[in-house]
Amino acid sequence: MVLVTPAPGPGPRPRPAMPPPAPPTDLVPSERAVVLLSCALSALGSSLLVATHALWPDLRSQARRLLLFLSLADLLSAASYFYGVLQDFSGSSWDCVLQGALSTFANTSSFFWTVAIALYLYLSIVHGAREPRVSRLFWAFHIVSWGVPLAITIAAVTLKKIGYDASYVSVGWCWISLEAEDHLLWMLLTGKLWELLAYITLPLLYLLIRKHVNRAHEALSEYRPILSEVHQLQRHASVADRKLIFIPLIFICLRVWSTVRFVLTLCGSPAVRTPVLVVLHGIGNTFQGGANCIMFVFCTQAVRTRLFSFCCCCSSQPTADSPARLPQAPPTSQIGEPQGAERTPSELPGT
Numbered sequence: 001m002v003l004v005t006p007a008p009g010p011g012p013r014p015r016p017a018m019p020p021p022a023p024p025t026d027l028v029p030s031e032r033a034v035v036l037l038s039c040a041l042s043a044l045g046s047s048l049l050v051a052t053h054a055l056w057p058d059l060r061s062q063a064r065r066l067l068l069f070l071s072l073a074d075l076l077s078a079a080s081y082f083y084g085v086l087q088d089f090s091g092s093s094w095d096c097v098l099q100g101a102l103s104t105f106a107n108t109s110s111f112f113w114t115v116a117i118a119l120y121l122y123l124s125i126v127h128g129a130r131e132p133r134v135s136r137l138f139w140a141f142h143i144v145s146w147g148v149p150l151a152i153t154i155a156a157v158t159l160k161k162i163g164y165d166a167s168y169v170s171v172g173w174c175w176i177s178l179e180a181e182d183h184l185l186w187m188l189l190t191g192k193l194w195e196l197l198a199y200i201t202l203p204l205l206y207l208l209i210r211k212h213v214n215r216a217h218e219a220l221s222e223y224r225p226i227l228s229e230v231h232q233l234q235r236h237a238s239v240a241d242r243k244l245i246f247i248p249l250i251f252i253c254l255r256v257w258s259t260v261r262f263v264l265t266l267c268g269s270p271a272v273r274t275p276v277l278v279v280l281h282g283i284g285n286t287f288q289g290g291a292n293c294i295m296f297v298f299c300t301q302a303v304r305t306r307l308f309s310f311c312c313c314c315s316s317q318p319t320a321d322s323p324a325r326l327p328q329a330p331p332t333s334q335i336g337e338p339q340g341a342e343r344t345p346s347e348l349p350g351t
Contacts, residue, residue: 026166035282045293046075074289077106084173092163101173112145171282202248
């Protein structure tokens with residue numbers, strides 16, 4: 001007798017079993033403490049940049065206005081990362097999704113504002129962009145740097161793509177859930193695509209600016225054969241170059257560890273859980289505000305002088321007969337340095 005197997009009916013087929021969740025990357029207390037300290041310093045540095053912008057109106061150049069918006073994004077990013085590392089999530093809870101959404105928006109916005117600063121410097125120095133073109137440019141920066149991250153974040157939350165990632169592409173905080181089938185696409189849309197584009201755009205803009213500065217220096221030196229003036233011009237150019245080169249270098253040196261762990265996650269390599277790599281990733285993603293503070297506050301003479309004078313006056317106790325008075329710094333140029341020396345083509349706006 002031959003047994004005939006009945007054909008499957010039109011009913012629903014059983015769904016395949018979900019793959020087991022990825023083993024998490026455990027954070028030891030020392031690693032968590034280092035990343036939390038980086039978040040705190042970044043938040044402090046971003047707050048200091050915002051405070052200097054509010055205290056001294058004469059330092060509010062166009063480029064420092066862009067730096068203000070970058071600092072606000074870095075401040076929100078550091079605060080959300082701090083909460084994520086402190087909680088060290090183990091599942092897609094409501095606060096995990098909220099923290100992931102805030103960090104996604106702030107982090108992506110920080111990418112756009114960083115590129116916006118470099119683009120503004122390029123247009124101002126190489127093409128000589130002036131008002132009202134700069135005003136229209138600022139509106140475009142606001143629409144792109146706030147609007148695009150907000151739209152991406154809302155879409156990711158609505159489609160339930162943000163959640164627990166087992167710290168494979170993070171350090172305790174939440175981002176894109178690894179259980180999502182299209183998690184690679186959303187990791188690119190919510191950060192990695194813009195990060196990779198910034199790796200290319202920032203050095204390219206810097207090289208174009210430096211090439212223009214070098215050409216202006218050579219053209220000006222033909223009409224100034226006096227050695228002392230040429231030496232002074234070279235000194236100004238070297239200072240401007242040193243400050244400008246830190247823009248792409250700081251960004252790449254901080255963010256490259258996040259990209260390395262992202263690639264290792266895609267390859268399924270166990271090296272993604274290496275403690276040193278995890279700590280570098282945590283510091284790189286959270287210390288952007290601190291690095292900008294060091295560069296544009298402590299390494300800018302006019303801002304540094306005023307800040308130290310302000311701190312000294314606040315710490316002293318003036319008498320009633322002789323009230324303390326904040327020393328006034330000399331008028332500053334667009335790059336935040338005292339005026340008085342002759343401006344050269346190598347003096348870059350806002351750096």
